[in-house]
Amino acid sequence: MTKTKVRTRIAPSPTGIPHIGTARQALFDYLLAKKYKGKFILRIEDTDQKRFVPGSIEAMYKINEFLGHTPDEGPYFQTKRLKFYKKYAKQLIKNGTAYEDEGAIRIKMPKTGYTTWKDLIQGKISIPNEEVDDKVLLKSDGIPTYHLAVVIDDHLMEISHVIRGAEWIVSTPVHLLLYQALGWTPPIFMHTPLILGPDKAKLGKRHGAKNVLQYKDEGYLPEAINNFLLYLGFSYKDNSDILSMKEMIKIFNENKISKSNAIFDIQKLDYFNSKWIKKLNISDLTKRLTPFIDKNWQKNLSKIIPLVKDRLTKLSEINNLIDFFFKFSTPTQENLLANSQASPAITLSWLNTVKDNLKDLKDFQPESIHELLKKAQGLSDLSPRQAFMSLRLAVTGKIVTPPLFDCIAILGKKETLSRLQKSVTLLK
């Protein structure tokens, strides 16, 4: 148990829409803060105006909201805190830790010895000081670089745990030296392993790697994304438990984060997504499905959605699953016969029998339809498969649909008979 108050931060630079690695960082920050009843802070590291990409700050807010990583403080902007950086840069020159070099202020790294620290994830890390060059702290335009700004902000904002990607390991000696020179206690460092693409290259830097908003647009649930991200570099039971945020907070353990890089496996994300979709209740699922469903397809949704729930991996798949309820394209004769595996005459006779049966059915419910047509099929020369597959084609135009009698009941008597008539005409 940590003695000091836990305060974590996610500190993105607004240079594009955050990718999945940033989201995992934020999740770990969030879980750690919440586990110890601490605070999670958002800070925008906007010191490189040349690389600024409009919209990326808004995207960050959106992603935090989507994934439920709600900051307790912030956003803070580094460009609004320049006075602090200048003040401490001066102090560093005065005490000999930094020097001015053609307008920029650089740190004076020792040329001998090692900088060693205990990283909560990586364990003991030791880096020869001569490997670290005199990094620029304050650029000649008066704007700080990352190295100066993080140290000052993390200290001033009382950050207890710095969770960041492993790419920062080699510049940690710079930060440590700054803490020492300023007389401050450094935070606990946690350098997370990287998330790699299927080609084993760092995910964020790869061309074509999707950002978090794209996953949202494809119909991945925030719960599924968080769940998936947790198990990338962290292990709990068999890494397949469906966990809510609350449960994640409970089981998260900052001492058990893996050291090795992890490959992003979309199939695992799909697994969590389909599991989470099954877990949602119908009204919740309907609400989330709404943005994906064709505006004109609203009728009977409360009956249709329960039928497709178990067939959904991503929310965006919904339209392909339910389109036949709203539009009908007559099957080809070839398709119809292939599925009845009977002559045109026998198939025609079977579909006519169905039509006659359904026409007089008063209680147009799945159970009644089932009972009626099962009896009719028994009297026919067709096997259940032959009979109902051809009927499925005749009524929905598709080979794959939810349970047939449920579909027929939802379509209603009038629509079903009309479609049946169209298919019968085909065979004549």
Next chain:
RNA sequence: GGCCCCGUCGUCUAGCGGUUUAGGACACCAGGUUUUCAUCCUGGAGAUCAUGGGUUCAAAUCCCAUCGGGGUCACCA
């Protein structure tokens, strides 16, 4: 290339010197349920624990070397 980190089934991982013929999950394959698909259930295949040396009565587990992968060497973060 220098430096730093990592290396258990395709993937995420359990494993912390003997209980391991290395366990689970995803994916894959087969079977069952089912009028289709999916769900669900059962089973299967899949890792000589990167390789080679040590240490030890005993090593995936400790040590060394090699190889492989990643990171980093900007007035970018």
